[in-house]
Amino acid sequence: MSTIPDITIIGGGIMGLLTARACRLAGAKVTILEQNQIGRESSWAGGGILLPIYPWRHHDAVSKLVIQSLTLYPSLIASIQQSSQIDPEFIQSGMLICKNPDYNDALSWCDTYAIRHTPASSELLNKFTTDYDQPLWLPDIYQARNPRLLKSVYADLVQLGVEFIADSELKSLHISNQRVHAITTSTGDYPIGQIVLTTGSWTGRLWQQLFADQQSTQPKINPVKGQMLLFEAQPDTLDTMVLDDAHYLIPRRDGKILAGSTVEQADFDKSTDPETKAHLTHFAHQLLPALQQFPIIAHWAGLRPGTEQGIPYIAKHPELKNLSINAGHFRNGLTLAPASAELLTDLLFDRPPKLDPTPYQFNAPH
Numbered sequence: 001m002s003t004i005p006d007i008t009i010i011g012g013g014i015m016g017l018l019t020a021r022a023c024r025l026a027g028a029k030v031t032i033l034e035q036n037q038i039g040r041e042s043s044w045a046g047g048g049i050l051l052p053i054y055p056w057r058h059h060d061a062v063s064k065l066v067i068q069s070l071t072l073y074p075s076l077i078a079s080i081q082q083s084s085q086i087d088p089e090f091i092q093s094g095m096l097i098c099k100n101p102d103y104n105d106a107l108s109w110c111d112t113y114a115i116r117h118t119p120a121s122s123e124l125l126n127k128f129t130t131d132y133d134q135p136l137w138l139p140d141i142y143q144a145r146n147p148r149l150l151k152s153v154y155a156d157l158v159q160l161g162v163e164f165i166a167d168s169e170l171k172s173l174h175i176s177n178q179r180v181h182a183i184t185t186s187t188g189d190y191p192i193g194q195i196v197l198t199t200g201s202w203t204g205r206l207w208q209q210l211f212a213d214q215q216s217t218q219p220k221i222n223p224v225k226g227q228m229l230l231f232e233a234q235p236d237t238l239d240t241m242v243l244d245d246a247h248y249l250i251p252r253r254d255g256k257i258l259a260g261s262t263v264e265q266a267d268f269d270k271s272t273d274p275e276t277k278a279h280l281t282h283f284a285h286q287l288l289p290a291l292q293q294f295p296i297i298a299h300w301a302g303l304r305p306g307t308e309q310g311i312p313y314i315a316k317h318p319e320l321k322n323l324s325i326n327a328g329h330f331r332n333g334l335t336l337a338p339a340s341a342e343l344l345t346d347l348l349f350d351r352p353p354k355l356d357p358t359p360y361q362f363n364a365p366h
Helices: 014-027 060-084 103-112 146-160 199-210 274-287 289-292 329-350
Strands: 007-010 029-035 094-098 136-138 163-165 171-176 178-185 188-191 196-197 222-231 241-244 247-251 257-260 294-306 313-316 323-327
Touching: 007 014, 014 029, 014 199, 014 323, 014 329, 060 329, 103 136, 136 199, 136 323, 146 163, 171 199, 196 329, 199 222, 199 257, 199 294, 199 323, 222 274, 222 329, 241 274, 247 274, 257 274, 274 289, 274 294, 294 329
Parallel strands: 007 029, 007 196, 029 163, 094 241, 196 323
Antiparallel strands: 094 136, 171 178, 178 188, 222 257, 222 294, 241 247, 247 257, 313 323
16 A cells, blocks of 8 residues: 555455445545455355345344345446446346245335235246245345456446455554554555454454454354355246245346355355255255256355344444444345445444444444
8 A cells, every 4th residue: 555545444345345435435545455355255155136035034224224225226236337347237036935934024024115025926936846835026126146246346446446455364453542553464564544344254253363352342243154056057947036945046147047055154164065065956956847957067155244133233343443344244245235335434424324323333232
């Protein structure tokens, strides 16, 4: 860094990228520091559904971020696509939810947040093989092809003048008078203005490393592994996202279909295993028999930043005056990123926030 940036963001996933964008558009000089490659962790590994799995089972604090993000996404996509010339494949696929034992809760949530819903047609249901339980069709739900979205946002940020330092691991902070003045990384020491942690699944472990004497404020964020498969299917095989119990299928524009995902407590282990591959394959083949004729071309795992109630931390630190956090979005990072970035930027620039920041503070239940 040739000069001290106004804001240094630690973590180059979707949360860090969109936080950087919001801060840059607010006039700040921004640098993103990432321990690996930009956008290659949880944000890259997920499915890209722009709605939480069974959103009515989530805390209201999550729902408020969801709805605000859905409001922000269309203009965000249009802007970054024009700037980057990379299509994020922001597609209105709709979502079929096959089993809804809490059907009344589902309808109430959809009505409260103005999410259009209809009974699923027999034509739609006949495509799949499962034991339906009050199936629900949400026609307006979008997806984004997350690797392409990340590339598009990255290219847009380069155009905006955001600086990137990849393959640089944060080692320690230089703190005095309740401020962080500089950071030590694997690539050197850098002075800072404001520092924002968008470190996803690594946040809890990093906090223990950086703040051994401040465990009372430690964000309770832990890694939760999820494994996925990718089928080399044809474009006319599936045209809607479908959720059945804990798993889902997501069709891409080129015909490829994702099958996912698992929820595993495996610390920082990102390995895949044949048992899970067999389980997800059986699910996909059973739900959509047409997939049996297509090969599996990829099997991977990612680490999601889990919190006890699924509520992220989006807040200024209560003691260190120039430290903030935007992390802990569990399976919903892509879904919640626009609103989360906007909220943190509102707090950093002392703007009236669009959402009540109370549920996302350090001392709030998460």
